[in-house]
Amino acid sequence: MFTGIVEELGTVAAVEDQGDAIRLTIRAEAVLADAGLGDSIAVNGCCLTVAERDQDTWTADVMQETLDKTSLRGVRPGDRVNLERAVTAATRLGGHIVQGHVDGVGEVLRREPSEHWELVEVSLPPELARYLVDKGSITVDGVSLTVVEAGERSFTVSLIPETLARTTLGVRQAGDRVNLEADVIAKHVEKLLAGHLPARPAAEED
Template structure:
């Protein structure tokens, strides 16, 4: 589990084509401080497993399923990526509950700068719109954010200077693809609603 609070910007060091998968090498420092083989690190919101560590470069195998359904498809050496280690029980939950399981890929539609923040509009698959509400939570490329306005096929977020400086969202441009993960609590509520009124308490 993650919180959507990015710990550092890593750099893609290598992309090895393995046919139905890629081996992704990422240069980092902070997320490697206590890393072990088999640990989970979120890369632009995708939960990946550490397979090797060599100095400041760690690798992960990314299956075709992940490439098909996330913006990691087409990643190239030199690209910057948001990194976060899995949360531990003694840490503050600064964002919201993030699983690192991408629900869909959106696209940056527009950016509107202001004096102290920037409003970004992002398109999304219409099937995800039912999980978004104004002032609710959304994860974009692994960053925990608050929805400003939720529409049928797009939403807006406001980015403060800290987020712009410390994550890839500061450099995303209209047309760029981004990974989206909706609030898992909303999905559980939806799943439970058809069963309301049928529990043991109704007997």
């Protein structure tokens, strides 16, 4: 489990194509302080397992399912990525509960800079719209954010200078793909209430 508070920007050092998977090597500092084999580290919001590590890099195996469902497909050496270690019992929950299980991929639609913050609109897969509410939580590329306005096809978030400086969201441009994870609490509530709610139209079914 994660909190969506990015610890550092890592750099993709190598990508080894294995046909139906890749081995992804990332250069980092903070997340390697206590990382061991088998530990979980979120990369742009995707929970990956440390398979190898040395002094300044770590390697994870990324399976086809992850490549098909996330923006890690097409990642290249030199790309910057958001990194966060899994939480511990003593960790502050600074963001919200994040599983590192990407629900879908959105696209940055527009950016509106202001003097002290920036408004960003991101497209939203229609099946995720029901989980977003104004002032609710959404994870974008592993960053815990508050929804400003939730629509059926897109949503907006406001990015403070800290987020712009310390995460990949500071450089994402219109057309860039980003990983999205909806609030897991909303998904559990829907599951528990499923028997008491009217059936969704077939076009909305997952």
